[in-house]
Structure formats: structure tokens, C-alpha cells
Amino acid sequence: MASEVSGEWRPPATSRATPACLSMRADGVITVTAADGGRPLATAPQVTVEVSARVGQIPRRLSFPDGGQFETADNDGVDALLAPFRRKGVVHGLERFGPRLFVFVALVVAFSFALYRYAVPVLVEVAVAVTPPIVSELMSKSVLVSLDQGVFEPSALPAERQKTLHDGFSELTSLTPRGKLKVTTTGSPAYSLNFRKGGFIGPNAFALPDGTVVLTDELVDMAGGDDELILGVLAHEIGHVDREHSLRQLYRAAGVTTLILLIGGDIGAGAQDVLVQGTAVLALSYSRSAEREADRYSVELMHKAGRDPAAIARFFEILRDRLGDKGGNDMLSTHPATPERIEETRRYAEELQATGG
Numbered sequence: 001m002a003s004e005v006s007g008e009w010r011p012p013a014t015s016r017a018t019p020a021c022l023s024m025r026a027d028g029v030i031t032v033t034a035a036d037g038g039r040p041l042a043t044a045p046q047v048t049v050e051v052s053a054r055v056g057q058i059p060r061r062l063s064f065p066d067g068g069q070f071e072t073a074d075n076d077g078v079d080a081l082l083a084p085f086r087r088k089g090v091v092h093g094l095e096r097f098g099p100r101l102f103v104f105v106a107l108v109v110a111f112s113f114a115l116y117r118y119a120v121p122v123l124v125e126v127a128v129a130v131t132p133p134i135v136s137e138l139m140s141k142s143v144l145v146s147l148d149q150g151v152f153e154p155s156a157l158p159a160e161r162q163k164t165l166h167d168g169f170s171e172l173t174s175l176t177p178r179g180k181l182k183v184t185t186t187g188s189p190a191y192s193l194n195f196r197k198g199g200f201i202g203p204n205a206f207a208l209p210d211g212t213v214v215l216t217d218e219l220v221d222m223a224g225g226d227d228e229l230i231l232g233v234l235a236h237e238i239g240h241v242d243r244e245h246s247l248r249q250l251y252r253a254a255g256v257t258t259l260i261l262l263i264g265g266d267i268g269a270g271a272q273d274v275l276v277q278g279t280a281v282l283a284l285s286y287s288r289s290a291e292r293e294a295d296r297y298s299v300e301l302m303h304k305a306g307r308d309p310a311a312i313a314r315f316f317e318i319l320r321d322r323l324g325d326k327g328g329n330d331m332l333s334t335h336p337a338t339p340e341r342i343e344e345t346r347r348y349a350e351e352l353q354a355t356g357g
């Protein structure tokens with residue numbers, strides 16, 4: 001065991017260094033003495049001296065309470081002197097012992113997975129339950145403004161075409177509990193249909209938490225005059241709003257983002273980006289169960305309105321035939337497979353019509 005370590009001593013408030021030696025008594029008192037004769041330069045209890053962490057071959061620095069510093073390149077000597085007094089905490093031990101560190105990392109991963117699998121869903125449900133309408137409205141307005149600035153262009157659909165689709169949309173929303181309120185508690189419309197040229201997102205429709213539904217010109221063009229198909233898609237989006245899938249998905253994405261950034265640091269900006277940035281919202285996907293629920297909602301709402309309940313199935317057929325979305329193996333997808341959705345929506349529509357439900 002080293003009994004003395006050589007280095008340099010810098011008295012308080014000066015950069016002038018003198019050769020010195022560091023030693024430690026059995027009672028834990030550190031002493032610095034001049035190398036030329038053993039003249040005492042500094043003395044302090046070990047617990048009051050701050051020791052820099054060991055990083056490669058970088059010289060260690062011991063800072064004394066009065067501001068004096070002892071610096072040495074003999075890192076092994078410093079470790080040997082401090083060894084009898086070093087705190088042997090659990091985390092410190094895990095950090096110093098490789099196999100235990102792997103176990104520690106595995107525990108962190110398992111803990112993070114448990115948070116994602118069990119805690120995030122609970123927190124999402126709590127957040128949805130306590131979110132006041134004004135928050136959903138502000139969040140949705142921010143997203144739409146962001147999309148208008150970076151993605152969308154004004155719709156080129158004729159006013160008469162927009163009115164026809166808007167009337168059909170209003171007819172559908174009037175049959176929903178939220179739509180019967182006409183306006184929310186803050187005075188905003190319960191539902192609003194917005195037409196936009198979709199830019200790079202192309203044929204699409206999506207819903208925001210406050211009941212704002214966006215329909216792109218490209219989807220209207222793709223429907224080729226089949227208004228029932230378009231209304232079937234809009235009924236699907238109304239279902240996402242009615243069942244609060246949109247708000248739930250935003251919170252889930254924010255929760256996962258926060259969890260990831262909590263590990264890497266800086267949790268503020270990432271969560272904010274998810275909640276208010278339009279492009280982030282476009283990247284979100286509903287879960288399979290949410291999509292299936294919205295599909296059934298479309299069938300039920302269209303049937304209730306006296307329209308073709310299987311209309312949305314024709315939209316899925318376009319996705320299958322024109323866009324090549326024929327995947328049957330959807331193990332890694334967040335959406336049910338398109339052939340499955342076609343079959344299920346047609347089956348459910350026939351069931352409703354047969355039973356008169």
C-alpha cells in the first residue's frame with residue numbers, strides 16, 4: 001500500500017505550484033508536506049477534501065477546504081491511500097464491477113419497459129380524464145397552424161363540392177353524443193371539417209382531439225365521386241374523436257418521448273414537439289385496437305345515418321388495389337392488415353343490416 005504520493009501543491013488563491021507529498025494518517029487526516037524538508041503545507045480530514053474522479057491518465061486533483069489544491073499523476077497511489085476510507089455504496093460497487101454493471105443495465109431496461117407497459121397507459125388515462133376542453137382546443141389549433149405553415153396549401157375543391165361533403169359530415173356528427181352538443185363548453189364547434197391540399201401527405205384524413213377533422217383534396221379526388229366512401233372515412237375519423245383516440249395517442253407519444261429523454265436528459269423540448277408540432281402528429285399511429293374500433297364506429301354511424309355502412313371498405317379496397325397495400329402479415333404494423341379490415345367491415349355491415357341494429 002502506498003504511504004505517500006508525490007505531486008504539486010498550489011496554495012489558496014495562487015497558481016504557483018511547489019513539489020509536495022501527500023499522506024494520510026490512520027485516523028483519516030490528509031496531510032500535504034513540502035518535498036524539500038517535510039514542512040507541513042495543509043492538513044484536513046479526508047471527508048472534507050474533494051477528490052476528482054479518475055478519468056484515464058488525467059492527473060487527479062484534491063481540493064482542500066481552504067482552497068488549496070494538490071495535483072498528482074499518481075492515480076494508483078491516490079486510490080491506494082483513499083481505499084480504506086472509500087464509501088462502498090451499492091451503485092459504486094455496481095459501477096466498478098463489470099458483470100454487476102450488466103445486471104444493473106438489465107434492471108434499468110426492465111424498469112423502463114415496465115414503465116412503458118404499465119405506468120404510461122395508466123398515466124395516459126389519468127391525463128385524458130383530467131384534461132379540460134380548452135387544452136385540447138389549444139393543442140389542436142397549434143397543430144393545425146403548424147401544418148398549414150409547413151405542409152398544407154389551401155384547398156382547390158370547388159365551394160359547391162365542399163358544401164356537399166360538409167353537409168354529409170354535419171349529418172353524421174349530429175348523430176353522435178358530442179355532435180348533439182353543437183358547441184363545447186368553451187363555445188367552440190364540437191366538430192369542424194377542414195379542406196386542405198395535402199402536400200407530401202397526399203390522400204389522407206385525420207382528426208385532432210378537439211373535433212377538428214382535416215380532409216385532403218387528394219383523398220376526394222381518389223374517391224372519384226364516391227361521396228359515401230368519403231363519408232365512411234370521415235365517420236372513421238369521427239370515431240377517433242368520440243373515443244378520444246387522438247388525445248390518448250398524443251399523450252402516449254408524449255409519455256414515451258419523455259421516458260426516452262428522461263434517460264438521455266432534456267425532457268421539456270421533446271414532449272413539447274410531440275404535443276404541438278404538426279409533423280410529429282402526422283407521424284403518430286393509432287393502435288390496432290383503436291383502428292378496429294374506429295372502423296366499427298364508421299360502420300355503425302353510416303348505418304345509423306341510413307347510408308352505406310360498408311362504404312369505408314371501398315376505401316380500403318382502393319388502398320389495396322391502387323396503392324398496393326396488400327400486406328397480410330401485419331405482425332409489426334400498428335394497423336390491422338388491409339384485407340382483414342375489408343373483410344371485417346363488410347361482415348359487420350352485413351350483420352347490422354341483417355339484424356336491423
